[in-house]
Amino acid sequence: MAGPGGGPSRRSHTKSRKGCKTCKRRHIRCDETFPQCRNCTKHQVRCDYMDSPTAMMPESPQSPQQPNLLWTPEIEAMIDLWRQTGEFPFPDLHVYPQLQWHALSRTDLRLIHHLSTISNEMVRNRTSKSTLWTDMMPKFLSIAASHTFVMHSILAFSASHLAWISQSTETRNLAFHHASIALRGLHEGITSFTKMNSDAVLAASLLLAWQATDWRGWASLVTGTKTVIQSMQPWKHESLFTDYITEHTPMSSRHFMNPINTPMSQVARREQLNALTDVHTSLQRLQPYLSQNDQEAKWVDQLRGYLDRLRSSGQPQTPEEQFNQLYALRKWLFWVPISLLAAKRGDVNVLVVLAHFYASALVLEPMFPDVASVFVSDLSLRPLEDIIQVVQAHQDPRLDARMQTMSYLVQFPIDVVLSYKTRREWARQQMTNISPIQQPAYALESINLDIENQITQYSYGQSLSPAFAPSPLTFLPSGISSTPTSPYLEVPRTNVDAYGTTTYATPLVSPAAVVPPYSAPQEHAFTFGMSTGYPSGFVAPPIWT
Known part of the structure; x- marks a missing residue:
């Protein structure tokens, strides 16, 4: 049908009534992307979709689901009162x-x-x-x-x-x-x-x-x-x-955006493999004392499996490979301690387990010389020293044998701290003999953030x-096939929360959240449809980046 003036007919247009207020005020088409439309994101303004997500979500069955923020009635009531x-x-x-x-x-x-x-x-x-x-x-x-x-x-x-x-x-x-x-x-x-x-x-x-x-x-x-x-x-x-x-x-003079691969001699590599064996041995000594600590025992198993994979893989050749191999450990260092500490406050077994996680980060520093010091090791030193101080307070002859045993089991992390601080002090002394490298004002120009x-x-x-960007940690070595598994970092869980009085009730989630049963770690990582592998042969554990 001809349009007005004999021209082509106008396309029918259904005006959206669910566009955000900002787009309506600017008289532009809203793409109704939840929880923030693209126009608001582009102009760096808050989209009112964020304020009333239920009312503003498109009714299309293809509309994305809301984020799972683990709401509970108690949390909703507290936040309403807060507002x-x-x-x-x-x-x-x-x-x-x-x-x-x-x-x-x-x-x-x-x-x-x-x-x-x-x-x-x-x-x-x-x-x-x-x-x-x-x-x-x-x-x-x-x-x-x-x-x-x-x-x-x-x-x-x-x-x-x-x-x-x-x-x-x-x-x-x-x-x-x-x-x-x-x-x-x-x-x-x-x-x-x-x-x-x-x-x-x-x-x-x-x-x-x-x-x-x-x-x-x-x-x-x-x-x-x-x-x-x-x-x-x-x-x-x-x-x-x-x-x-x-x-x-002082901080390392290394310019991370233009790294220089640090070669490792066969002697140094052998020393590192021996250090991994020492961590593994200390974890084995700890395992029998965790018979009443299922959650902690499962995390110790996870750490042992991770270290075994590092020991059997080749030496990572580039800083990026080092980053990828350490990524899972770094994720654990951020989230595992708060889970275990919130679940069992004051439990010395938990402290000793966490001491081994932090100690592992220090032990791995020479094995990953281009990345580990900043990525995991320096971060882990302070909390490890705090845990050692607390556990050492239990070294009292009037305390029971179990407490004395835990104090003995933390001796390996103590030795690791002393060794790490000695290496770091030596490295800092070497830095004072090197002329400072001129750095750009801030290295984010290398990202070139044209938003x-x-x-x-x-x-x-x-x-x-x-x-x-999605972490490449989840690649599999070429030649290894894998059935699709979870892309999430393997998280040990329990069915029963024996410490329900805490404000952060379960070892892993917010109060009143339903915790699924623990599933055994998968052998291989989720591939995301990729077959590219690590040159070093390292197989990463399943991870949620």
């Missing part, structure tokens, strides 16, 4: 200045609630220093009050953990979403770097580096973090991260940055 009163439910964390909590969506508050619950539990039980991150979370939240990109870094970190627990792709996509916004804000903060925003730039750099799943993104963020710490030296005593900056100064191009290239639900 009404504007009072932070965790005063023991001393978050100051307070954010305008009522301005945040329920989804955002749930993500903040998740990390705050864990941190609050660790602080109350005096175990926060035995983890990699819970002691720093109140500082991150305080900085987020005035720096939105730090808040998005926190939200991404929380969603990453919830995705690890729930095995929810939608939750992982939510983490990608917040991480992409955080990276944009970090990029802007770097271009206007001053004393006033230095804490925020450092906070976001740390949080995003902790979440990076590929070598390139991690190396860029770590190189930038090093440069920020160097720049903050004149005012480090005024920073919220004074202790962290002091602990990590709009990134959004055009990737659909929502995928990584919006190289720093959040």
Whole structure:
């Protein structure tokens, strides 16, 4: 049929009534992508889909599912009260200045609630220093009050953990979403770097580096973090991260974005294989004492299997291969301690098991000379020393034989700490004899974050940055076939929660969440349809990146 004026007929158009308010106000077509439409993401504004997801979700049966944030009636009631009163439910964390909590969506508050619950539990039980991150979370939240990109870094970190627990792709996509916004804000903060925003730039750099799943993104963020710490030296005593900056100064002169492969002699390789044997032997000594600790025993099995794979594989040749082989251990170091410590507060068996996880990270440092020190080892030293101090307090002849045995079993981690600190001190002395290498102001220019191009290239639900690309850890060596298994990191679970009174009730999830039974670790990693393998022959455990 001819249109007005005899021209071609106009196409019928069904106007969407579910577009977000921002798009309606701008008179542009909304793509109705949940939980944030693409136009709002592009212009870095909050989409009201985030505030009322149920009402705003498209009715199409093809619409994506909501993220699994492990809601419970108790959590919903607390967050509703939180929004009404504007009072932070965790005063023991001393978050100051307070954010305008009522301005945040329920989804955002749930993500903040998740990390705050864990941190609050660790602080109350005096175990926060035995983890990699819970002691720093109140500082991150305080900085987020005035720096939105730090808040998005926190939200991404929380969603990453919830995705690890729930095995929810939608939750992982939510983490990608917040991480992409955080990276944009970090990029802007770097271009206007001053004393006033230095804490925020450092906070976001740390949080995003902790979440990076590929070598390139991690190396860029770590190189930038090093440069920020160097720049903050004149005012480090005024920073919220004074202790962290002091602990990590001086930093390695290595430029991670342009690594030089460190060759290893046959003698050094043999020493490393012997060190892995020593860890394995110490874990075997520990195993009989965990007969009443099913969860801990299963994690010890996981660690032993991982170390066995490292021992039987070839030496990784490139920094990227080193990163890939250490990735699973690094994931465990962030999430396993909070699970076990929240489940069994004050249990010395748990402390000894965690001591072996941290000690393994220190032992592996010479085996992965281009990556391990920053990626896992330096992070593990402080919590390991804290655990050793607590366990050594039980070395009292008036205590029972079991406590004395646990004190004996922690001797291997003690020896590892002494050896590691000796190596690190020697390395730092060598650094003083080397002229400093000129570094760029911040290494994120190597990522070349053209955000709009990134959004055009990737659909929502995928990584919006190289720093959040799927980890290549899940490749299989060529010639090995595998049936599809879970892409998630193998998580030992139990059916019964004997410690239901804790605010972080089960070893792995938020309160009242249903925990599926433990399944035995799979032999091979999920392939994601890829057949490329590691040149070193290393087979990674199943992992949820």
